[in-house]
Amino acid sequence: MPPAARPARRATLADVAARTGVAISTVSRALTRPERVNAATRERISAAAAELGYSPNTAARALGSGRTRSVAILVSDVTNPFYFDIIRGAQQELGPAGYTPLLLDTEESEELEEAMLRRLRASYDGAIIAASRLTDRRLAELAQAVPLVAINRQTRGVPSVFIDTPAGVGQALEHLVSHGHRRVAYAGGPLTSWPNERRWRAFRTAAERLGVEVSRVGPFEPRQSQGAAAADAVLNTGASATLAFNDLLAIGMLQRFAERGVRVPRDLSMVGCDDIFGADFCHPPLTTITAPVAQAARVAVSTLLAQLGGESRMRQGVTLPTHLTIRASTGPAPG
Amino acid sequence: MPPAARPARRATLADVAARTGVAISTVSRALTRPERVNAATRERISAAAAELGYSPNTAARALGSGRTRSVAILVSDVTNPFYFDIIRGAQQELGPAGYTPLLLDTEESEELEEAMLRRLRASYDGAIIAASRLTDRRLAELAQAVPLVAINRQTRGVPSVFIDTPAGVGQALEHLVSHGHRRVAYAGGPLTSWPNERRWRAFRTAAERLGVEVSRVGPFEPRQSQGAAAADAVLNTGASATLAFNDLLAIGMLQRFAERGVRVPRDLSMVGCDDIFGADFCHPPLTTITAPVAQAARVAVSTLLAQLGGESRMRQGVTLPTHLTIRASTGPAPG
DNA sequence: CCGATTGCAGCAAACGTTTGCCAATTATTG
DNA sequence: CAATAATTGGCAAACGTTTGCTGCAATCGG
DSSP: OGGGGOOSSOOOHHHHHHHHTSOHHHHHHHHHOGGGSOHHHHHHHHHHHHHHTOOOOHHHHHHHHSOOSEEEEEESOTTSHHHHHHHHHHHHHHGGGTOEEEEEEOTTOHHHHHHHHHHTGGGOSEEEEESOOSOHHHHHHHHHHSOEEEESOOBTTBOEEEEOHHHHHHHHHHHHHHTTOOEEEEEOOOTTOHHHHHHHHHHHHHHHHHTOEEEEEOOOOSSGGGHHHHHHHHHHHTOSEEEESSHHHHHHHHHHHHHHTOOTTTTOEEEEEEOOTTTTTBSSOOEEEEOOHHHHHHHHHHHHHHHHTTOSSOOOEEEEOOEEEOOSSOOOOOO | OGGGGOOSSOOOHHHHHHHHTSOHHHHHHHHHOGGGSOHHHHHHHHHHHHHHTOOOOHHHHHHHHSOOSEEEEEESOTTSHHHHHHHHHHHHHHGGGTOEEEEEEOTTOHHHHHHHHHHTGGGOSEEEEESOOSOHHHHHHHHHHSOEEEESOOBTTBOEEEEOHHHHHHHHHHHHHHTTOOEEEEEOOOTTOHHHHHHHHHHHHHHHHHTOEEEEEOOOOSSGGGHHHHHHHHHHHTOSEEEESSHHHHHHHHHHHHHHTOOTTTTOEEEEEEOOTTTTTBSSOOEEEEOOHHHHHHHHHHHHHHHHTTOSSOOOEEEEOOEEEOOSSOOOOOO
16 A cells, blocks of 8 residues: 555645755745745745645634635525526636635525624635625625625625626517517515516516506515416416516426416416526526526626735626527417 | 724634633633533623624634534536535535535546545545545545545445435336337446446346347436437437436437427437436426435435544445436337 | 845744643532 | 542643744845
8 A cells, every 4th residue: 555654644834844944934935925935945845845745724824814715605595596607607716716615505594694704704705695685784884894796786885796687677578568468477586685676677667668567476485386376476467478586486487387278478478587507498498588697606706806806996886788588488479 | 883883803712701801711611612611601701702793713713623614515517406406405414513515616527526625625524525536446545534425426435325326227217118118228427427337237237137128328428418419329229218327418318309309208218317406397397217316415414424523333325215206208119 | 345235034923713731719528 | 627529710832824024145236
C-alpha cells in the first residue's frame, strides 16, 4: 500500500514552512499574494506545498481574514424547479471565481429567511436572495448589514436582478387577444410573493389597454398539486384563456384540465411563466413567458462579487428581458 | 429608528461574558453543554446572549473544535433533476439536526470529485456522495479518511444506501413480456456510472430468464438532449420496447419519437428509471421504475450522522426497494 | 563611498471559539 | 466536625490563518 503513509493530520502552513525553512507568514503570502514574495522562494514554497498536499483550512482562513469565499444562496423552496436554474446559474459563476455556494432553504418563511441570514452571517461573504419574503423595510435594513443581491425583487437600496416577466405578460395577453380571447383569468401565486403582484398588475393593465375582461383567482401555493384547485377556479370564471403565476402551477392545471375533459387549447388556452424544466414536454407543451433564470443568477452573482470586491459604482438594478415562447397550449378562442 | 443602534460588530462570547460578569469559557459551556453549568448562571447567560443577539461564529467554532456542522453533498451534475430529490431529502434530514448542506457539483469528473473532497476537507464533517465516479479502490481509501456515505454505489468498506432499481428492471421486463414484447433494447448511460452497469446486468439476466432478445445501445450522457441519439439507435435495433438508463434520457427519447412519428406505446413501448419530476406529465406519461430518491438521501444522511456521532456498530449497507409505476408509455407489442 | 530607497522575510498579535486542567466553593459522609 | 467528594467557574493554551509592523540586506543615486 504505497500511499498508505499518508499523514493522518492535514498539512498546515507550519508544515510547509518547516519544510522550506521560511516563516509561516512567508508561506501564507507566497500562496495568497505571490507578488509580495521573491520568485525563487515562492517556487520552493509552492513545491513543498504541492508535495505535502497542502490546502488551506477554510475555517482558519475565515477567522483570520473575515472572508469565507462562500456565498449564501437563499431559495424559498429547494423543491421548486425554478430554483434549479438559479442554483445552476449561481454555481456556474461561483465556481470559476473560487467561491462555494451555501444553499439555504427558507421554506417560504420570512422569519427563517432572516434568522438564517443572521445566524450564519460569519459563514458567507455575501448572499443571493431569490424570491425574498421579507418586507421592503427589513430587506433594505438587511442590505445595509450584509452584501446581498436580490433576484426578482426591486427595493430601494437593494441591488437586484429583475426578470421582466411583467413585460412578457403584456405580450402574452396580446397573443391571446389576437386569437380572439375576450375573457381572461389570472391564477395567482402567494400573496407574499413580490413578482406575483407585479405580474397581476401587468396583467390587469394590459387587459385594460386591450379592452378585455379579467378576473383573478387564488392565491395558490406555487406547487403542481395546487393546480387542481386553480384549474377549477379558472373554469368557474368563464374565461377562455388563463395565465398562471408560474409554470409549476400551470402544469398542475393542465393535468387537471385533462382529468376534467377540458381540451387545451381547444376549450381553453393556458399560458405559464418562467419556462421551467418540463414546460416543453408537458402535454400540451406549454406556451410560457421564458425567463432567463440561470442568466439572472449569473448576473446576480457577478454583481455580488463586484460588490464584495469593493466596486463602489455598482449597478443597482439590472433588468433582464423575457420573451414569449409559444407552444401548443394556446390557440384560438372557442366559439 | 429604534433598532438602529445595532452594533456594527457581531456580538462575541466575550461580549456576553462581559455583560454577565462571568468568564468566556463559562458562557461557551452554558451554550453548548448546559449541564456543565449552574442553572441560575445559565439563565443569566442565555438572557444576555439573547439581548445581544449573540450567535456563534461558525468559523471560530470549527477551528476550535474541528467540527463544522456541515455535510458535503456531492452530485455529479446539479442540473439533473434526479439530484433535486437528493438535495431535498438531504436538506430535510440535515436541517432539523442542525447541519447545513455544502452542495458540490463534481461535473461528472473523477478528478474534481476527489479534489473537492480533499480541498474542502476542513469545511465539512462528512459527505454524502451521490453517484460517485471514483473507482472502488479510491472510494474505499477515501472512506478511510473521510466519514462518508455513498448513494447508489456498493463498495466494500463504504457505507452506502442502494436503491434497488435492478430489481425493478426485472419487474419492468416482465411487464413488457406480458404485453408480448420479444425484442427489447437498453439505452445505456455513462460507462463510468456504477448503477448503469447494474441496470444493464439486471436487464440482460432478466431477458435471458424470460427468453427475450436484448440489445444495448449507448453510452449516452444522461441528458434530455441525448435522447434523440438514443431514440434513433433504439429504432435501429428493431426492438419493440426499450428501457432507458434514466427518465431524463427517456423523456428526451419520447420527444424524438414524437418528432419521427413513432407512436408510443403503439409502435414502441418505453420504460424509464427513477420517476423524476416530469415523468408523470410528459407525453405520454412515462412508465418508470420509481425510486425513493428523497428517502435514500434521508437515510444516507441519518447513517452519516450516526457515524459522526461515533456509533460503531453501523449499518454498512442499506437497500431501498423500488416499484414499477405503470403509466401510458407502455402497451402491447405491435403486430 | 555614503545615505536613502526599496524589496523581502520574519515576528507577533489578532480572529472567536473549545476544552483540559485546576482552584474554589459547596455538599456529603462517617 | 473534619475529611472527602462533587459541582462550578476560571485560566490559558490550543486551532490555522492573515496581516501590520519591523528589520535587514541589497540596490541605487549622487
